[in-house]
Amino acid sequence: MWASVIGILGNIQDDATTSDNRGMARGLIDRMNDYEFVFALHLMKYLLGITNDLSLVLQQRDQNIVQAMSLIDTMKSQLQDFREEGWQIILDEVNNFCELNMIPVIDMEDSIAIRGNARRSRRGQTITNFHHYRVEIFCEVVDLIIQEMNNRFSEVSTELLSCIACLDPKSSFSQFNVQKLLRLADLYPEDFSSNDYLYLESQLRNYIYNVQRDPQFSEVGDLGSLAQQMVKTGKNTVFPLVYRLIQLALVLPVATASVERVFSAMNIVKTDLRNKMGDEWMNDCLVVYIEKDIFATIENEQILQRFQRMKTRRMQLPHLRYSSATTTNTSSVNQ
Structure with a gap:
C-alpha cells in the first residue's frame, strides 16, 4: 500500500496541470520518505491498536460495563508496558520498514540541533537522535495518552464502574458483591436515604438468593434485560432498592456516548430556521430522529x-x- 500511495503521488506530480498541485504532491512524497514521518506513523498505529477495542466498546449503543471495565484495566497496563518495553519494538519495525522502502535510516547517536527553542538553537546546543525520538516523541506521546486515560477514567470513575459490574447477571450473577453494591449506594447519597441504606444490605442478600434460583433469570445476559425481566416478574416492587441500583447503572452509559450522539442530532434538528423551537417540541423531534429505525416501522x-x-x-x-x-x-x- 505504501508503494501504491507513493506511485499515485508521483503520477499526480508528473501529470498535474498546475504548479501548486505538482508542488503539493512533491512535498507529500518528500514528507513520506522522511524517517520521522515513518516513526510517527508506526507509533500511532501501535497506540491506536491498543486503544481500538475500548473505543469500539464505549461507542456501542448498548454498552457492556463489565467488558468496558476489563478493557480499561487491560489498556492502562498495556500502555504502561509499552512505555517501558516498546521502544525497541517500534525502532526495529521502523528500521525494517525504511530498509524495505529505501528510506534513509538515521543513526541514533548522531547529534541534531534542538528544535522549537530559538535561543538554545542559536547557541548551537544539540541533542542526539536517540533523545529526540525516545524522549521527545515516544515517551511524550505515550505519557500524554496515559495521562488522558487516567483523567478520563479516574479512581472514582473506575471504582464506580467496578461497583456497577457487580450487578451483571451473566454466569448466574457470578460478579455479585454485596459490599461493592453498598459502596455504590454511598456514591449516590441523594438517591438513598439513611433508612434505605439500613434495609439495602438485607435486600441485596435476599435478592441474589432469589434470582439465582429463579429459572426466569437464567438466560438474562445484560443489565437492560435484567431490568426488563424484573418488571415482567414484579421483582422491581419486591426489591425496589436493588431495582434503583440497576436503574442508576443503566443511566451511566447513557451519560457518555449516547449523549454525544444526541448533541450531534441536535445540530441537525435545531437549524437556524428552527431557532425558536421549544424544549418539549425539540425533545420530541430528537426522539423521532434518533430512534428513526423504530419509527420507520410505524405507518x-x-x-x-x-x-x-x-x-x-x-x-x-x-x-x-x-x-x-x-x-x-x-x-x-x-x-
Missing part, C-alpha cells in the same frame, strides 16, 4: 388516527392508502 395511517383521537376536531383527517403511506413514511424518516 403514517396509525399516526394520523392517533392524532385524530387525541381530541375532538372540526374535520376528519383523510385516510392514506398503504402504498403511499409506506412511501411517505420512509422518505420523511430518512429526512
Whole structure:
C-alpha cells in the first residue's frame, strides 16, 4: 500500500496541470520518505491498536460495563508496558520498514540541533537522535495518552464502574458483591436515604438468593434485560432498592456516548430556521430522529388516527392508502 500511495503521488506530480498541485504532491512524497514521518506513523498505529477495542466498546449503543471495565484495566497496563518495553519494538519495525522502502535510516547517536527553542538553537546546543525520538516523541506521546486515560477514567470513575459490574447477571450473577453494591449506594447519597441504606444490605442478600434460583433469570445476559425481566416478574416492587441500583447503572452509559450522539442530532434538528423551537417540541423531534429505525416501522395511517383521537376536531383527517403511506413514511424518516 505504501508503494501504491507513493506511485499515485508521483503520477499526480508528473501529470498535474498546475504548479501548486505538482508542488503539493512533491512535498507529500518528500514528507513520506522522511524517517520521522515513518516513526510517527508506526507509533500511532501501535497506540491506536491498543486503544481500538475500548473505543469500539464505549461507542456501542448498548454498552457492556463489565467488558468496558476489563478493557480499561487491560489498556492502562498495556500502555504502561509499552512505555517501558516498546521502544525497541517500534525502532526495529521502523528500521525494517525504511530498509524495505529505501528510506534513509538515521543513526541514533548522531547529534541534531534542538528544535522549537530559538535561543538554545542559536547557541548551537544539540541533542542526539536517540533523545529526540525516545524522549521527545515516544515517551511524550505515550505519557500524554496515559495521562488522558487516567483523567478520563479516574479512581472514582473506575471504582464506580467496578461497583456497577457487580450487578451483571451473566454466569448466574457470578460478579455479585454485596459490599461493592453498598459502596455504590454511598456514591449516590441523594438517591438513598439513611433508612434505605439500613434495609439495602438485607435486600441485596435476599435478592441474589432469589434470582439465582429463579429459572426466569437464567438466560438474562445484560443489565437492560435484567431490568426488563424484573418488571415482567414484579421483582422491581419486591426489591425496589436493588431495582434503583440497576436503574442508576443503566443511566451511566447513557451519560457518555449516547449523549454525544444526541448533541450531534441536535445540530441537525435545531437549524437556524428552527431557532425558536421549544424544549418539549425539540425533545420530541430528537426522539423521532434518533430512534428513526423504530419509527420507520410505524405507518403514517396509525399516526394520523392517533392524532385524530387525541381530541375532538372540526374535520376528519383523510385516510392514506398503504402504498403511499409506506412511501411517505420512509422518505420523511430518512429526512
